[in-house]
Amino acid sequence: MSDSDANKAIVRRYFEMFNSGDLTQLADIVSQDYGDKLDGQSSGIDVIRGYLEGLKSSFPDFTWTIEQIIGEGDRVAVMNRVSGTQVNDFGEIKATGNRIDFAAFQFYRIADGKLAEHWEVADFAKFQEQLTAKPAASAFKAFQNTLKG
Structure with missing residues (x-):
C-alpha cells in the first residue's frame, strides 16, 4: 500500500x-497535539474529542x-x-428537530500514521x-439575483 493510500485509509x-x-x-487516529484550523478552535486531542462529542450530543x-x-x-483532501x-441544543440554538444536510471540504495532514492537522471549508450558512x-442573508445570492435581472 502506498503512503497516499495508507493516509486515505486513516x-x-x-x-x-x-x-x-x-x-x-x-488516540489511535489523531495526534495528541492535533491542530484543528477551524475558526475559533484550539489544538489538542482533548479539544477535538469534546468537539466531536458535542456534535454527536446535539445530532446523534x-x-x-x-x-x-x-x-x-x-x-488528504475530502x-x-x-x-x-x-435533537438536543447546539450551543445557544435550542433543539429544533430539524434535519440538516450540507457540503464540506476537509483537508488533513498526516504525520506518523495519525491525523496531525485539519482545515475545513463548509456551507455553514446552509x-x-x-x-x-x-433563509440566511447572502451577499453572493443577492449578487446572482442582480445578474438575472
Whole structure:
C-alpha cells in the first residue's frame, strides 16, 4: 500500500469512527497535539474529542459521508456531505428537530500514521439556515439575483 493510500485509509477510519459515535479509538487516529484550523478552535486531542462529542450530543445521527477523497504525500483532501437531525441544543440554538444536510471540504495532514492537522471549508450558512428555518442573508445570492435581472 502506498503512503497516499495508507493516509486515505486513516481518514476513512476517522470518518467511520465518528459516524459510529464510538470515540474510543480517537488516540489511535489523531495526534495528541492535533491542530484543528477551524475558526475559533484550539489544538489538542482533548479539544477535538469534546468537539466531536458535542456534535454527536446535539445530532446523534450526525454523519459524514465521503463523496471524493484524494491523497498526495502527507495530505488528504475530502469532499463530503454532512447530515443529521438536531435533537438536543447546539450551543445557544435550542433543539429544533430539524434535519440538516450540507457540503464540506476537509483537508488533513498526516504525520506518523495519525491525523496531525485539519482545515475545513463548509456551507455553514446552509447549516444555519436549516437549523433556524430562516433563509440566511447572502451577499453572493443577492449578487446572482442582480445578474438575472
